[in-house]
Amino acid sequence: MKKIAVFTSGGDAPGMNACIRAVVRTAIHKGHEAIGIFRGYQGMIEGDFQPMYPYSVSNIIQLGGTILRSARSKDFRTPEGRAKAYANLKANDIDGIVAIGGDGTFTGARIFMEEYPDIKMVGCPGTIDNDLFGTDYTIGYDTAINTAMQAIDNIKDTANAHDRLFFVEVMGRDAGFIAMSVGLATGAEAVLVPESKTDIQQLIHTLNTNYTNKKNSSIVVVAEGDDAGGAFKIAEEVQKHCPYETKVTILGHLQRGGRPTCMERVRASRMGVAAVQALLDGKSGVMIGEVKGEIAYTPFSQAIKHHNAINPMMLGMVDILS
Amino acid sequence: MKKIAVFTSGGDAPGMNACIRAVVRTAIHKGHEAIGIFRGYQGMIEGDFQPMYPYSVSNIIQLGGTILRSARSKDFRTPEGRAKAYANLKANDIDGIVAIGGDGTFTGARIFMEEYPDIKMVGCPGTIDNDLFGTDYTIGYDTAINTAMQAIDNIKDTANAHDRLFFVEVMGRDAGFIAMSVGLATGAEAVLVPESKTDIQQLIHTLNTNYTNKKNSSIVVVAEGDDAGGAFKIAEEVQKHCPYETKVTILGHLQRGGRPTCMERVRASRMGVAAVQALLDGKSGVMIGEVKGEIAYTPFSQAIKHHNAINPMMLGMVDILS
Amino acid sequence: MKKIAVFTSGGDAPGMNACIRAVVRTAIHKGHEAIGIFRGYQGMIEGDFQPMYPYSVSNIIQLGGTILRSARSKDFRTPEGRAKAYANLKANDIDGIVAIGGDGTFTGARIFMEEYPDIKMVGCPGTIDNDLFGTDYTIGYDTAINTAMQAIDNIKDTANAHDRLFFVEVMGRDAGFIAMSVGLATGAEAVLVPESKTDIQQLIHTLNTNYTNKKNSSIVVVAEGDDAGGAFKIAEEVQKHCPYETKVTILGHLQRGGRPTCMERVRASRMGVAAVQALLDGKSGVMIGEVKGEIAYTPFSQAIKHHNAINPMMLGMVDILS
Amino acid sequence: MKKIAVFTSGGDAPGMNACIRAVVRTAIHKGHEAIGIFRGYQGMIEGDFQPMYPYSVSNIIQLGGTILRSARSKDFRTPEGRAKAYANLKANDIDGIVAIGGDGTFTGARIFMEEYPDIKMVGCPGTIDNDLFGTDYTIGYDTAINTAMQAIDNIKDTANAHDRLFFVEVMGRDAGFIAMSVGLATGAEAVLVPESKTDIQQLIHTLNTNYTNKKNSSIVVVAEGDDAGGAFKIAEEVQKHCPYETKVTILGHLQRGGRPTCMERVRASRMGVAAVQALLDGKSGVMIGEVKGEIAYTPFSQAIKHHNAINPMMLGMVDILS
Structure with missing residues (x-):
């Protein structure tokens, strides 16, 4: 292996920098040169490369x-774009790449590797949504749930002060992991996730029972991708049948940034080290994951297709504990 | 003075609890009994009182x-409601009250005191918006600006990673204090406040100039009450004439809660002590404030009518520093 | 099972409250009464019990x-003390107990259960040190590493500004988990833990090499229980042979408190639910743990005797990444 | 004015970067070139200069x-050192300087300006201790009190759980501002500051009364420079006469770093703008301050000699509210 490059692609996630750092320093520690590719696949096509030192x-x-x-790249979806990317990589003696990103990133990597198998690629799961198969935790998830939780803790102060019912929408287009964790952590009355069918009538019944029992505030956490529609739509429906004053907050992009947590930094570092090690061991086309505490390798094709399931016990806990 | 009561009314604000604590402990320290009135004026009408101890x-x-x-009270707007409130206060030997709240709270207090002048009332400015005349800082403001700033710091991570332009709407229906402070503190490109006319064309020009100068991200902070409409409307207009990918986040209710800052707790405590002292000194119908570092007393009628002006130097700083 | 009691014992840890909440609500949800025992074993002896409701x-x-x-209890080490505790439990119809604590807590539980086997006891691992066998994570650990990390992030600002070498001592009398995680997460130059022999000469060599390479600041994280002595002693030794200006900070008790992280609250809740479920399933004398993501049951005797080992890969990562 | 330079000196403080940013951008906005001097006076002597752009x-x-x-500079205390510094400044066409620091920084500036009056110097108060005359708030103070408060909030969790008495030492060698603010904000039982004589007997009496009144925890905040000695010494003395289990925590350097608060960033920015404006207005030898909300100018000689007094009402509040 001559030079090892690293790039980030897709939505940014806290811990990506810790992973970049680990890739660069491990590559150099193992005697290789390290290259940073800026703006993901688009930068690969434009030759936006920079040597990286410790x-x-x-x-x-x-x-x-x-x-x-990071950036979206339409050009990389074309054979011409990928050909340019390949030419740039070869011209720079790059034969190993660590790709940090999610679904879209690994889909691109898979196509590219079929066309240009002499470039070895290993992925690290960088997305706050925790929706990749082959890892228990993605880079960004642990930080995102703490950020969202803090926001809902704040909202709960107001809910408690005013007899109010808050619908809080958190990120998660296809997966309810963020919603489930923050719902449990903030003592939410209900958590609505894409993985389970939302029963609005049941929800209204629960909230009305709470009201009758003099529970003076309630939080309902809604995943972005819930089947019953977004928080606004659900709140509107509930408001018609419920005596609480109803409010909606969409947490949105503030969930994405912020200082990574301790576990995030350790996990992202560990994955970065493992990714370089995997390249040096001749692995390619796999995503690094952490499964049951151990490093795991999952082919890109599988990481993309499948989804992690939410532990059903977690869903049950919301009912017991709220 | 027999018994001193305290209540909170209007939107909750961090630091209200520190102020309640100060009122209760000061009253008791000075040899009086302390009563907590729950749910503001509505609780006063319903006799929702509780003796408070250190x-x-x-x-x-x-x-x-x-x-x-806290709660809204339609009943308190009627003479019958206020008569019930008065009867409850008399029945409980309450002749001094500290009211913690904002505009609506002091408007209610003013009417009540005209009808029942034997109840002495002193106010503490509790609102995150900092929009009361007679104090440089309201209780809740310092915490709210830190909460909003933290959220925008997070958003900036994403803006920087992706060449994006974010419009972030912060609280402030009539006042741009929150927007101005967090805009300066997060290095926003522009801050749109109700106090000054928003020039969308000028804004578009600035943002396009930034884009040409390869500034790869931008934050525009919009006060809820800006004259050009909310963040969504402004973003839509700007997007038509601007090459950035535009995103909108409404911070909403998460700005209201959370742990009060150090200055907040000290200020709220100080105002609580001063409010009880004012009652004991025979003052009534005034709001406690902190003006140029000193305790000040402003009649309710003035506190409500006037507004603090934003320091024009602050508005100028955004242009120099962004 | 008539009544299920819960108590906390030993050093407090963030997440204990989340666990108490889960025990109480699960017990009631399953149709049992819940009792809170205050101040651990001492409260058990003194009959400091209180019924708990949702x-x-x-x-x-x-x-x-x-x-x-929580409290230390000398009395519980005597047969007379334990007899009193037993009498109180029987008088209150308590026949199942969830004990949240660490080594000392479970040692006490084991002795008590041998004497009074009709009281069923299940433990939850509550200690920031992560030093119990039978669980990958103890309640309190995830929060403590974030708190310590935040403190060291702050210190690093100063280290970077001044060409300084900081020795920061973190908690961990017998275990280096906290030190290892925060060391990796803050990019420490070295992490000194009880689990591996500390080589001061090697440390001095590393630090001097850094200095020569113009690395202008350094952090060394020292676990409380490191074999080379505390941070003060090590710093003194290093200072003699090293050109950096050396400073020491002992983080101390501030690592213990604070708001639990999201993962902490979820984990503590899950363990609380599992503890009650275990009692109802007839289990006794076991500690609930989370091993490779699944709930595990470890006899008290084993949980106490053995220790989790630090992943040697983690120790290696410090050298690669710093 | 040809070029305007900026440097930081003395202990680092959060907000210094915001101030540097404001100086650089204001200088450029006003049509001047900006220079960064690294490592304070030592960098001035060594010519460690760098042009700064927006x-x-x-x-x-x-x-x-x-x-x-930042760095300490022994050389700058010698006429030869200062002559070198002057030569470097002249060689780089620097005729205006903004010095961000504290006592030592302005002492050096004063001597230098007497020798080389053609270099204009304006200071910004950068120190967490808030101990400079001529400003109500120094850059760093607002952040430091929030950091210290957060640490003590954590400690209070443990104090409450265990019937313990904690002595927490905070920074402040000559001034008790940090101690006073965080003491009030955390509900400390006592605050010991250099500005008032500490009466250990009175303290013991207060703590014993608390104990008798079943107050089950206590925090005593001690400023580093208190006349009765540091926290360890005072705790030892108190422990002899007090039934509480006593613990000591020295917060130390973690108080210095961290993300600046919102008010800090705004204040530091405002002072940076004002410092450049002052230079352009022909001012020299003055420290920028914020007094009663307005920008103030205080000659270095006065800023150094005098100290701000603690508001005696604040000291009284501790007794009323604890």
Whole structure:
């Protein structure tokens, strides 16, 4: 292996910088040169490369976002775009790549590797949604749930002060992991996730029972991708049949950034080390994951197709504990 | 003075609990009994009173929200409602009250005191918006700006990673204080406040210039009450003429709660002490404020009518520093 | 099972309240009465019991510390003390107990259960040190590492500004888990833990090499129980042979409290639910743990005797990444 | 004015970066070139200068520490050192300087300006201790009190759980501002500051009364520079006469770093703007301050000699509210 490159792609996630740092320093520690590719696949096509040294990644472990930046690339969906990317990589003696991202990133990687198998690629799961198969935790998830939780803790202060019912929408287009964790952690009355059919009548019944029992506030956490529609739509429906004053908050993009948690930094570092090690061991086309505490390798094709299931016990806990 | 009561009314604000604690402990320290009135004027009408002891307010100084809760009261707008409230106060030997709240709270207090002048009332400015005349800082403001700032710091991570333009709407229906402070503190490109006419064309020009200068991200902070409409409307208009990918986040209710800052707790405590002292000194019908570092007393009628002006130097700083 | 009691014992840990809440609500949800025992074994001896209802544990999931409080009990080490405790439990119809604590707690439980086998006891691992066998994570650990990390992030600002070398001592009398995680997460130059022999000469060599390479600041994280002595002693030794200006900070008790993280609250809740379920399933004398993501049951005797080992890969990562 | 330079000196303080950013951008906005001097007076002597552009200070407003770094300089205390510094400044066409620091910084500036009056110097108060005359708030103070408060909030969780008495030592060698604010904000039983004589017998009496009144925990906040000695010494004395289990925590350097608060960033920015404006207005030898909300100018000689007094009402509040 001559040079090992690293890039981030898709939505940014806290911990990406810790992972970049680990890739760069491990590559160099193992005797290789490290290259940073800026703005994901688009930068690969435009040759937006920069040599990375140990000090290039000093003091970034604690930063949210990604110093390598990210971008969508329409060009990479075309054979011409990928050909340019390949030419740039070859011209720069890059034969190993660590790709940090999610679904879209690994889909692109899979196509690229079929066309240009002499470039080895290993992925690290970088997305706050925790929706990749092959890892118990994605990079960004642990930070995102703490950020969302803090916001809902704040909202709960107001809910408690005013006899109010808040619908809070958190990120998760296809997966309810964020909603489930923050719902449990904030003592939400209900958690609505894409993985289970939402029963609005049941929800209204629960909330009305709470009201009768003099429970003076309630939080309902809604995953972005819930089947019953977004928080606004659900709140509107509930408001018609419920005596609480209803409010809606969409947490939105503030869930994405922020300082990574301790576990995030450790996990992202560990995955970055493992990714370089995997390349050096001749692995390619796999995503690094952490499964039951151990490093695991999952082919891109599987990581993309399947989804992690939410532990049904977790769903049951909401009913017992709220 | 026989008994001194305290209540919170209007939107909750961090620091209200610190103020309640100070009122209760100061009243008792000065030899009086303290009463907590729950749910503001509505609780006054319903006789929702509770004696408070020093330990009743233990371990609340660090909590957001208000342990005395808050509520809107339509009944208090009627002479009958106020008559009931008065009867309850007399029946409980309450002749001094500290009212913690904002505009609506002091409007109610003013009417009540005209009808029942034997009840002495002093106010403490409890609202995150900082929009009361007679105090440089309201209780809740310092915490709210830190909460909003933290959210925008997070959003900036994403803005930087993706060449994006974010419009972030913060609270402030009539006043741009929150927007101005967090805009300066997060290095926003522009801050749109109700106090100054928003020029969308100028804004578009600034943002396009930034884009040309390769500034790869931008934050525009919009006060809820800006004259050009909310963040969604402004973003839509700007998007038509601007190459950035535009996103909108409405921070909403998460700005209201949370642990009060150090300055908040000290300020709220100080105002609570001063409010009781004012009652004991025979003052009534005034709001406690902190003006240029000193305790000030402003008649309710003035506190409500006037508004603090934003320092024009602050508005100028956004242009120089962004 | 008539009544299920819960107590906390040993050093407090964030997440204990989330666990108490889960025990109380699960017990009631399953049709049993719940009792809170205050101040651990001492309260058991003194009959410091209180019935708990769902609302008794409202709004505590987000609080550090323990609402049931904790205490050391010399009396419980005597047969007479334990006899009194037993008599109190019987008099209150308590036949199932969830004990939240660490080594000392489960040692006491084991002795008590041998003497009074008709009282069923299940433990939940509550200690920030993560030093119990039978669980990958103890209640309190995830929060403590984030608190310690935040403190070291702050210190690093100063280290970077001043060419300084900081020795930061974190908790962990017998175990280096906290030190290892925060060391990795803050990019520490070295992490000194009880589990591996500390080589001061090697440390001095590393630090001097850094200095020569113009690395202008360094953090060394020292676990309380490191074999080379505390941070002060090590710093003194290093200072003699090293050109950096050396400073020491002992983080101390601030690592213990604070708002539990999201994962902490979820984990503590899950363990509380599992503990009650275990009692109802007839289990006794076991500690609930989370092993590879699943609930596990470990006899008290084993949980106490053995220790979790630090993943050697983690120790290696410090050298690669710093 | 040809070029305007900026440097930081003395202990780092959060907000210094916001101030540097404001100086650089204001200087450029007003048509001047900006220079960064690294490592304070030592860098001035060594010619460690760097031209600064608007983007040089991008994304630093939220960072603790100082990107210009800081250092002690023995050389600057000698006429030869200062002559070298002067030569470097002249060689680089620097005729205006903004010095961000504390006592030592302005002492050095005063001597230098007497010798080389053609270099204009204006100071910004950068120190967490709030101990400079001529400003109500120094840069760093608001953040430091929030950091210290958060640490003590954590400690209070443990104090409450265990019937313990904690002595917490905070920074402040000559001034008790930090101690006073965090003491009030955390509900401390007592606050010991250099500005008032500490009466250990009275303290013991208060704590014993608390104990008798079943107050089950207590926090005593001690300023580093208190006349009765540090926290360890006082705790030892108290422990002899008091039934509480006593613990000591020295917060130390973690108080210095961290993300600046909102008010800090606004204040530091405002002072940076004002400092450049002052230079352009021909002012020299003055420290910028914020007095009663307005920008004030205080000659270095006065800023150093005098101290702000603690508001005696604040000291009284501790007794009323604890």
